Amino acid sequence: MTSMDIVRRSDNLVPNEAKRAGPRDPLPRLLAQLTERAGEPVIVERATSRPWASALFEGRRHIVALRFSGADARDRRVRFATGIEEAEWVLPGHFVADISIDEQRSAPQEEWIELSALTIEEW
Template sequence: MTSVHHGFRPENLVRNKPIGKTQRDPLPRLLEQLLKRAGAPTTIERAVSRPWASALFEGRRHVIALRLSGAKVATRLCDFVEGIESAEWQLPGHFVADITIDEVREGEGEIWLELSALTIEDW
């Protein structure tokens, strides 16, 4: 009979802490860059982030609601939306794999946007 010893001890198998590096949520940096892209005045009405994983990747799924208001809001909306899928985002340890505008609602002097983004850990 052959036995193999992998060097695992019980204290290495069960831990109260995560194993390996842990990445911070990239949502705050993404929000900062979205606000800059949208221009002022823009308000973050809602921002939610949750873990996401596939067979090969780990990341986070984000849902964000923004309210654009002020002068030339329609022009700002066009500038914001144009090329957003191919924009370069600066998120240390992550990259934006997908970003889409899910809904646009216009009100009196303001526009509400809801968008979704998927960020993947860059390892």
């Protein structure tokens, strides 16, 4: 007969450090790559991240607002937005399942983009 007490005792279990720490939010790494793609000068006006889940996947939904400034702001905004849906992102432990531009605005020497992204945890 096998005793279940061995299994229930927590002092003899080796904790999984990655699981204990919980999934890390990929937003900081995503922001670094977005600002690199945007070029300088760019300001992150707003960045939010919240948990997201479906029946099969877990991840995070991100909303990011960027402000481009300078004489070439319009050109940089257009370059940034062009092909963003097909861009490759390096997010260890996650992948970008969806990214899209939600809004674009212009003003003299300033441009704004608001985008949303869905990142999924890799198993």
